Amino acid sequence: xxxxxxxxxxxVTEKGKYVELRCDPISGHTALYWYRQSLGxxxxxxxxxxxxxxADDSGLPNDRFFAVRPEGSVSTLKIQRTERGDSAVYLCAxxxxxxxxxxxxxxxxxxxxx
Amino acid sequence: AQSVTQPDIHITVSEGAxxxxxxxxxxxxxxxxxxxxxxxxxxxxxxxxxxSGDTLVQGIKGFEAExxxxxxxxxxxxxxxxxSDAAEYFCAVAERSGGSYIPTFGRGTSLIVHP
Numbered sequence: 001x002x003x004x005x006x007x008x009x010x011x012v013t014e015k016g017k018y019v020e021l022r023c024d025p026i027s028g029h030t031a032l033y034w035y036r037q038s039l040g041x042x043x044x045x046x047x048x049x050x051x052x053x054x055a056d057d058s059g060l061p062n063d064r065f066f067a068v069r070p071e072g073s074v075s076t077l078k079i080q081r082t083e084r085g086d087s088a089v090y091l092c093a094x095x096x097x098x099x100x101x102x103x104x105x106x107x108x109x110x111x112x113x114x
Numbered sequence: 115a116q117s118v119t120q121p122d123i124h125i126t127v128s129e130g131a132x133x134x135x136x137x138x139x140x141x142x143x144x145x146x147x148x149x150x151x152x153x154x155x156x157x158x159x160x161x162x163x164x165x166s167g168d169t170l171v172q173g174i175k176g177f178e179a180e181x182x183x184x185x186x187x188x189x190x191x192x193x194x195x196x197x198s199d200a201a202e203y204f205c206a207v208a209e210r211s212g213g214s215y216i217p218t219f220g221r222g223t224s225l226i227v228h229p
Contacts, residue, residue, distance in 0.1 A: 042204050042219035055214050102148065103217055105158040
């Protein structure tokens, strides 16, 4: 696609439920990032993929958070047993390999846990 | 570990006035430096970036930024602000870690433009 696409744009879920957030990166970009942005804060790094593998998952806050990228393109961020503190905008970005230039961001998924 | 400080949470300027948004970073070598802009309900858009070479970089929408190694700063400037520039501005730094570059963001500066 022309840009990074994230679905859904908004997600409201009940505390304790499981959610999946999807990211479709720019075609051909092998690097993919997930960030979380809370109100009034900058994006906070969660996980980075190079191809199909998670090259750095040091930003995942706990084991309720997990992400996959099985075919090296689309990625899914999975949150189990959601808590109200998980409410935030989840941003996905991708970048090309062969030399890092910049990260291109999607518009984000606003997650609200009630 | 790298870190980014944007000391101003809010900046208010009048339309047509000049603008400078401050950014300081903590990093051992010369990092890759970025400024992004985020309008309400929108994703992050890259304004400009610095990798190497000329320390004054030009970006889109009339913005520029200057890398000052001695001050560990990368301040964003614009000579004349337009009402449409009202948005959230984020400074970011990316360092090479295990062959990868992972941008770290500051907390952002909210720009308010008065008519």
